[in-house]
Amino acid sequence: MTSVLVAGGATGIGRACVRALRADSVDVYLADLNVDAASEAAREDLPGRVAIGRHDLAEPDAPRDAVAAALAAFGRLDGVIVTAGLHVVAPVEEYALPDWDRTMAVNVRAPFLFAQAAAAPLAQTGGSIVLTGSTAAFRGSRGTFAYAASKGALVSLTRSLAVELGPRGVRVNCVCPGWIDTPFNDPYWSMQPDPEGALAQVVSRIPVGRQGEPVDVAGLIVFLVGPGAAYLTGQSIIVDGGLLSA
Ligand SMILES: NC(=O)c1ccc[n+]([C@@H]2O[C@H](COP(=O)([O-])OP(=O)(O)OC[C@H]3O[C@@H](n4cnc5c(N)ncnc54)[C@H](O)[C@@H]3O)[C@@H](O)[C@H]2O)c1
Structure with missing residues (x-):
């Protein structure tokens, strides 16, 4: 890789x-809306090279542009990791359509468009x-409508992409x-009126006792994207300190 x-x-x-990839000498194309923070990340002194590009993943062309820029920078693509996400919370009657649409565009459509654009280079x-995704795919909470729906959709999308791309040698996990x-x-x-109290309440529900x-x-x-996970595809793996098990 x-x-x-x-x-x-x-x-x-x-x-x-x-950071983890570059520490392992992997070259990284960092696509993000926040170029200031991306530039700060790029200044970290690590062996893997880094190139950054400003891409708004709510735009339909952005995933294809980012894949093309990554290929132009490094000549090959061994993995695509999508962590960008948007979370808008509002009561049901006040939930605004533009917030619903942008959340779906960033959280579900962009990952699909990344798979579409990257399938061929990843197959090579x-x-x-x-x-x-998020634990929000598996449990409801107040005001979390587009976010929860989008994360649930990612779990389903992961399975379908894994089935379609598996025969081409491309694994897809969430x-x-x-x-x-x-x-x-x-x-x-x-x-929250009392942020410290709210944090303590959240932490009290997490079996390992911390965020x-x-x-x-x-x-x-990084494990999933690499060769150690060669027989793992179509999975959505919860990493929550035991929250959903409690
Ligand atoms: N932090 C949590 O508690 C938590 C819990 C469950 C799931 N998640 C998921 O983890 C992922 C990463 O979240 P994080 O906690 O690292 O948050 P973060 O806010 O630190 O990182 C999100 C990154 O996505 C970028 N981004 C947002 N909208 C974008 C857009 N339209 N185009 C390009 N880039 C965009 C942001 O600039 C930022 O760099 C998200 O998908 C989130 O839903 C986070």
Whole structure:
């Protein structure tokens, strides 16, 4: 494995994937909307090379452009990791159509378009795709409509892509994180009247007794994208410190 595209690698789980891959001398194309954070990630002194590009994954052409840019940068593609995601919370009657549409575009359509654009180059290298779902695919919560629906759709999409692309030598898997300490949840914590109390309540429901760190999820993603997972495809693996088991 020498060259991987990480879509959403500027912060959080994606950034931890970029770091782990580059530490292992893998070249990374980092596609993200947040070029400041992506540039910061790119400045980390690690053996793998990195190229960054600004891509808004809500735009239908963005996945194809990102795949083309990754191929132009490194000449081959061994993996595509999609961690970019959008979460809008609102009461059911107030849930705005543009928020529904953008969430679906970023969280489900873009991963599908990545698979469409990357299938041929990944088939050449025996490469692999890893998508990022959520425990929200398996349990409901208030105000989480488009997000939960999109993450549930990713679990189904993963299976169909795995069936279609398996015979071409391309594996497709999905990781479903629980509560991970990244900027993703900042809007949620800032909405809470007592953020520290709310965090303590969340943590009390997690059997391992803490939120996950980005690296806890990145370890699984990097394993899934690589040759150690050669017989693993179509799976959605929950990484939640035991939350859904409790
Ligand atoms: N943090 C959690 O608790 C948690 C829990 C379950 C699932 N997840 C999922 O994990 C994934 C990664 O989340 P994270 O926690 O690392 O969050 P994060 O906010 O740190 O990272 C998300 C990245 O995606 C990028 N991004 C967002 N919209 C984009 C767009 N339209 N185009 C291009 N890039 C875009 C952001 O700039 C950012 O770099 C998401 O799909 C999220 O749904 C996170």
